[in-house]
Amino acid sequence: MKNLILFITILALGCTCAAVADEFTKEDLKKWQAEYMAAVKEGEKLFHSSSLGKNKVSCDMCHPNGSNTHPETYPKFQKQIGKVVGLRDMINWCIQNPLEGDILKADDPRMIALEAYITHERRGTPLAPGKH
């Protein structure tokens, strides 16, 4: 019986702890926003540098403020690739072709940063997957 009470007490404590862990504070939000904005900033830097390619060309030369990239329309069918692709596939296409560089892996922090910047500049636009 004693053991059972102890078990229930531990369980109850555990539940309380779990409930606390699920909550987050204003400080947490600030921290996460700062992490996100750091990725956006890094993306902005990459987007405006010639380090992704090999011919001095940079993304912003065709896409000032990331415009005309339409991140909200992906995934979508790209007739030139012949299938439905994601934004990162088009980022890699641009790195390979106009920039004459090497493609980035999907989990490359530079790819995440580029996606963060491009999407951030488009914030507030409703999702429109598949749109042309």
Next chain:
Amino acid sequence: MKKNINRRRFLKGSLAAAAAASLPLGLVEVSWGKQDHRNFTFAYISDSHLTHIRGSEFVRNFDKGLKKAVMECNFMSIKPDFVVFGGDLAQLGKREEIDHGLEIMSRLRYPVKWVVGEHDFYLDMGEYWEKKVSPLYYSFDHKGVHFVVLNSILTYDEWINKWASPEERMQNMARLDNPNGSPFMVKKEQIEWLKKDLSRISKKTPVVVMSHSPLYKIFKPWNFWTEDAEEVQAILAPFEKVNVLHGHVHQILYNQIGNISFQAMMSTAWPWPYPVSYKQKPNEVPKLTVFMNRADPFKERDATGWSILNLEDGRVTNHLKLWENKDRILRYDEAKGHLVDTEYQEPSKRIPPQEHY
């Protein structure tokens, strides 16, 4: 199949152009009504942005654009009297880039009139350009038309002097969406010169002003903007027929302010989005403009090209030679009092790729 469609489209476009102009493809005629038959043709190439990589290497894609325009100009069936280069021959104002551009342009079989762009200028403040290429501003008369070339890409002295090196200044001016950028200006010296220059001619003389930046205000964050544009417009206002031709924006763009018709020239290097497609800031893109087709990134010459210009009774008709799209023609409509696209101006005639968002 693809080739056939392109060919058919090309022919269709060519026929439309020829029919509208009542002239064979490649012919531009400048006419001043029935009394004056001193007709002439000229062509406009702009914004080649030749980019030096290292040694003798340049960005292949941008070289190809300028070479193609030069070749096509040389093939014009009736020779143009001259060709205008609308600025931004270079990307970072380097001597290598300007020399490379001059070499490609030297293959043109016609005289060239040069307009300076900010990419040619901000490394050495136009020193090499003035020495090797052209004066920065000047005027000339040609068969009854008064042409004025302005250097419209000047800016505030404080901005010019704030950088640690000429390279840093050039890099900061070259970035279109630079939050630390500075607006273009014609400035007092040229405004005074312009007043004096135009005081010599009759208000009936057709005037063609050529600048790199648009001489009106569209979108400051990308410098689709000239800070003292209104002062220049006020000087041009008393003239009956005024045409302003500009580069810089890498897109089809036209507007009418009073008696002044404004038209942008295409880039041979790459297209720019319309400011309407950047949602974070308001813009003043002219409602009159029927947008060019959204560029297909898989075709590197798409949304680039050059122009054949036809002045009819002192108004410029612009035959836009678009390499991956049907040609477009912009013509002044006397009844409407502004430029119209001869095919797409009516909203019901527009096609899906012309929607920019």
